[in-house]
Amino acid sequence: MTVTTSATAKPAANDGAAGAQPVTMAKALNTALADAMHADPSVLVFGEDVGALGGVFRITDGLTKTFGEQRCFDTPLAESGIVGMAVGMAINGMRPVVEMQFDAFAYPAFEQIVSHVAKMHNRTKGALTVPMVIRVPYAGGIGGVEHHCDSSESYYAHTAGLKVFTPATVADAYRMLREAIDSDDPVMFMEPKKLYWSKDAVDLESLRAEHEANKVTGVSSEGKAVVARAGADATLIAYGPAVPTALAAAAAAAAEGRSLEVIDVRSIVPFDDDTVCASVRKTGRAVVIAEAHGFASVSSEIVARVQERCFHHLAAPIRRVTGFDIPYPAPKLEHYYLPGVDRILDAVDRLQWED
Numbered sequence: 424m425t426v427t428t429s430a431t432a433k434p435a436a437n438d439g440a441a442g443a444q445p446v447t448m449a450k451a452l453n454t455a456l457a458d459a460m461h462a463d464p465s466v467l468v469f470g471e472d473v474g475a476l477g478g479v480f481r482i483t484d485g486l487t488k489t490f491g492e493q494r495c496f497d498t499p500l501a502e503s504g505i506v507g508m509a510v511g512m513a514i515n516g517m518r519p520v521v522e523m524q525f526d527a528f529a530y531p532a533f534e535q536i537v538s539h540v541a542k543m544h545n546r547t548k549g550a551l552t553v554p555m556v557i558r559v560p561y562a563g564g565i566g567g568v569e570h571h572c573d574s575s576e577s578y579y580a581h582t583a584g585l586k587v588f589t590p591a592t593v594a595d596a597y598r599m600l601r602e603a604i605d606s607d608d609p610v611m612f613m614e615p616k617k618l619y620w621s622k623d624a625v626d627l628e629s630l631r632a633e634h635e636a637n638k639v640t641g642v643s644s645e646g647k648a649v650v651a652r653a654g655a656d657a658t659l660i661a662y663g664p665a666v667p668t669a670l671a672a673a674a675a676a677a678a679e680g681r682s683l684e685v686i687d688v689r690s691i692v693p694f695d696d697d698t699v700c701a702s703v704r705k706t707g708r709a710v711v712i713a714e715a716h717g718f719a720s721v722s723s724e725i726v727a728r729v730q731e732r733c734f735h736h737l738a739a740p741i742r743r744v745t746g747f748d749i750p751y752p753a754p755k756l757e758h759y760y761l762p763g764v765d766r767i768l769d770a771v772d773r774l775q776w777e778d
Contacts (some may be wrong), residue, residue, distance in 0.1 A: 443624040448596045452482050452614065454627055455600040456520065458634075460490050463518060466604060468495040470505055470522030470558075479524055480560060480619050502532035506557065510539050513555040518604060526561035527570040533578070540609045541584030552607045556600070561589075562664040562714045563746075563761055564617025566754035572616070573751050574715030576663075579611040580691050580724070586645065587691040589613040591666035593623035594630060595689060599644050601634045606645070613691075615664035646693035650702065654684030657708035657771055660699060660725055662688035665712040665762060672767035683771065691721055699725070700732045707738040708774040712762050717745035739775035 460466045468486055470478075474497040477484030486495035498505050502523060509519040523529035529536075536557065543553045563572040580587050586608055590596040596614070603610040637643065651666060652673050661669040666687045673683040684702050688695070703709045709729060713722040726741045744762045752760045 443626045445622045446593050446625040446627065447620055447622050448590070448593050448614075449480060449482055449619040451593045451597040451625065451627070452600055453484055453486075455597045455604075456483065456486060457489065458631060459520075459601055459604045460486065460494060463604075464494075465516060466494075466518045466520065467512065468520045468522070469498050469509075471498060471500055471524050471528075473497060473522050478522060480616070482558070482614075482619075483522065502529055503535050506532040506535040506540065509555050509557075510535065510543065510553060513553045513609075514543065514551045518554050518556075520556045520558060520604060522558045522560075524560070525567070525571045526559055526573040526575050529557070529559055529575065532557075536579070536585070536611075537582050541582045544608070545584060553609045554607045556603045556606075556610045556612050558612045558614060560616045560619075561613045562615050562617065563751065563757050564615075564664060566757065567616075568754060569751070572757070574713070574746060576611075576613050576691060577715055577720045579613075580721050584609070585692065586610045587613065588645075588689065589615065589663035589691060590689065591615065591618065591651075591661075591663055591687050593621065593625050595644065595687075597625070597627070597630050598634065599689065602637075602643055602645060605638065613663060617664055618667070621667070644689055646690050646695050648686050648688045648690070648695035648698040650684060650698070651687040652683070652685040654682040654706065656682045656706060657684070657710065657774055658699075658702045658706045659683050659685045659710050659712060659767065659771075660688065660702075660729075661685065661712040662691060662721070664714055668762055668764065669712050669767065672764045672771075675764055676768060676771065681771070688725075694725075694728065696728055696732060700729060703729050703733045704736040707736055708771075709733075709737075710742045710744060710767060710770045710774070712744045712767060714746050714761055716748045717743055718748050720745065739773075742770040742773060744770050 473483040474487040509521045512519045562574045588599050590599045659669040669685045676683045711722045711725045744766050
């Protein structure tokens with residue numbers, strides 16, 4: 424495929440106002456894609472309805488108009504074909520960014536992801552790299568019907584050869600998508616659907632400058648969790664859509680005199696043991712929060728890793744607050760399924776404070 428670009432490297436249009444401005448996560452992701460495409464003509468975006476429509480969540484809005492149909496284009500409704508084509512492009516010098524539209528829509532592409540995306544580098548003894556990003560809008564909170572809401576991160580985290588990122592803030596959405604596109608390894612980029620319309624005061628121009636500086640210095644969000652809220656009594660460990668819920672629980676606990684630290688994992692694979700365990704060693708108690716099913720999940724792995732590294736610092740067994748081990752419920756029932764503030768505070772109360 425011959426790649427053309429209609430613009431030289433420059434910031435995306437109409438979003439570079441000086442200083443922090445209210446920005447949605449959807450806008451941050453859209454800007455990250457545009458900036459990456461401006462910076463590198465090998466970056467392509469494709470998937471179902473990502474062109475003229477701009478994606479069902481409008482994350483790719485305006486990209487076809489700006490860069491042309493050769494660089495942002497619609498595909499047939501064939502997820503396996505989308506990912507398979509992206510693999511071929513990636514091993515031949517392109518940097519494809521594909522959209523799976525909805526989390527459960529990605530399952531037809533699972534064989535391609537596991538057998539080829541994740542294994543190509545190892546299979547060729549490092550001769551081939553697969554620099555591609557698979558964007559997956561995931562998890563609940565939007566009242567989606569069957570196949571439109573699922574928490575599939577554990578499948579990808581279990582698959583050696585894939586990186587798995589999930590931002591929880593507007594700034595991280597921009598920051599981590601740019602880093603994912605720059606990576607020479609395949610990245611499953613898990614985007615919390617219910618946070619697309621969340622807003623933060625963000626300076627997009629500063630984020631662009633930060634990204635360029637970090638490329639020079641080698642600084643990256645990959646494998647780095649952050650302390651989203653400092654605390655002393657117990658640690659809440661969360662990622663993606665569960666982070667705002669954990670922060671709300673910490674705020675409610677503070678009103679009752681209990682200080683909870685919140686860790687935003689950000690990078691599921693690679694995982695930041697140091698930041699997570701430093702917090703748990705400090706507080707001596709921990710609760711892991713995730714929307715996905717609890718059995719054989721990312722939350723299970725986090726509990727195992729923390730228990731192995733922090734056993735002698737724990738004052739109580741680690742608790743989990745997760746989605747229930749049932750198929751994802753109908754829209755009117757999802758509020759019973761999703762972890763909430765009350766369930767988190769109940770788990771905190773069970774951390775053997777009487778001892």
